Amino acid sequence: MFDFTDKVILITGAAGNLGEAAVQAFYSAGASLALVDNRQDRLPQLFGNLDPARALLQGGVDVTEETAVTHMTTTIINRYGRVDILCNIAGGFKMGTPVHETPLDDWEFMLNLNARSVFLVSRAIIPHMLSQGSGKIISVAARTALEGKAKMAAYTVSKSAVIRLTESMAAELKESGITVNCILPGTIDTPQNRAAMPKADYNKWVAPEALADVMLFLASTAARAVTGAAIPVYGRS
Ligand SMILES: NC(=O)c1ccc[n+]([C@@H]2O[C@H](COP(=O)([O-])OP(=O)(O)OC[C@H]3O[C@@H](n4cnc5c(N)ncnc54)[C@H](OP(=O)(O)O)[C@@H]3O)[C@@H](O)[C@H]2O)c1
Known part of the structure; x- marks a missing residue:
């Protein structure tokens, strides 16, 4: 496509x-890919078969x-000389407690994992996109970012921050x-969600491949006039 x-x-x-x-x-x-994860072992397991010239x-x-993040950026720029598209996918969810019972460590863990990560990586890559005069940044927030939910304050705040960061950067870079x-x-229809919610109708969840298709669209020239958007991708859930 x-x-x-x-x-x-x-x-x-x-x-x-x-x-x-x-x-x-x-x-x-x-595409040529720079693949980043905190897991040391899983990237070679999953992607050892890809052409090393493109991965x-x-x-x-x-x-x-x-x-x-600074070291990662230097390694990527030394290797490829540029970054055309940044996909901020690293993030995660941990069920919380009521705000008045939430330990500071839990709050900071969620904020760091979902918001600080997007901030740091975007901040490191944007100067290279500015010198290229082009670039696309696609981050992953969550439907849950749209409204506060009981026992999920840290998560909903952290993913709301991704939307606000997106809007701010879009305004700065347009x-x-x-x-x-x-x-x-x-x-998302993942093994972890199926294990956590065994009675749910998985067919209503969104497949990772369907989300990836939306990311490809946003990364393509077809989406050249789209910026500052937070796009719902819910499947039938
Ligand atoms: N799953 C859902 O239903 C759902 C719904 C809405 C939004 N999202 C968001 O969608 C994104 C992808 O979700 P997913 O289900 O694919 O999650 P996932 O399977 O847990 O993948 C996230 C990956 O990021 C890695 N990671 C975590 N912290 C990192 C860090 N500090 N530095 C580098 N890598 C790190 C994880 O490694 P470790 O596992 O070792 O930590 C994991 O490999 C996340 O941002 C998530 O919050 C997910």
């Missing part, structure tokens, strides 16, 4: 459910750590050839 030959795509959280689907979709569309594997990178958007997945 799309052709990303000669495009360099940085994908964080590449070893996760959505990350893997995005990697396969962009790779099939001809730079960077395991053991914590995208919530400033120094690690004259620079760089678009910035995010997607809002509903419940």
Whole structure:
């Protein structure tokens, strides 16, 4: 459907459910990839079969750590010389407690994992996109970011921050050839969600491959006029 030959795509959280689907979709569309995850072992397991000329594997990178993000960026720029598309997928969910019972560590864990990660990686990559005069940033927020929910304050705040970051960066970069958007997945059909909700109707959930297709659209020239958007991708849930 799309052709990303000669495009360099940085994908964080590449070893996760959505990350893997995005990697396969962009790779099939001809892209060169920089794949980042905090897991050291899983990138070679999942992507050891990809052409190393088009797949730079960077395991053991914590995208919530400033120094690690700086080092990661240097390695990618040394290898490819540019980043055309940044996919901020690394993130996660942990059920919480009422706000008045929430330990500071739990609050900071969620905020760091979902918001600080997007901030740090975007901040590191945008200067390279500015010197190229082009770029696309696609982050992953969540449907749950749209409204506060009991025992999920830290999560909903952290994913709301991804939407606000997206809008702010889009406003800052709209004259620079760089678009910035995010997607809002509903419940993703993952093995972890199936295990946690065995009685749910999985057919209503959104498949990682369907989310990846939306990311490819946002990364394509077809979406050149879209920036600052938070796109719902709920499946039938
Ligand atoms: N699953 C859902 O139903 C759902 C719904 C709405 C939004 N989302 C969002 O969609 C995105 C992908 O979800 P998913 O289900 O594919 O998650 P996933 O399978 O847990 O994948 C996330 C990947 O990111 C890695 N990661 C976590 N923290 C990291 C860090 N600090 N630095 C580098 N890598 C890190 C994870 O490694 P470890 O596993 O080792 O931590 C994992 O490989 C996330 O942002 C998530 O919040 C998911």
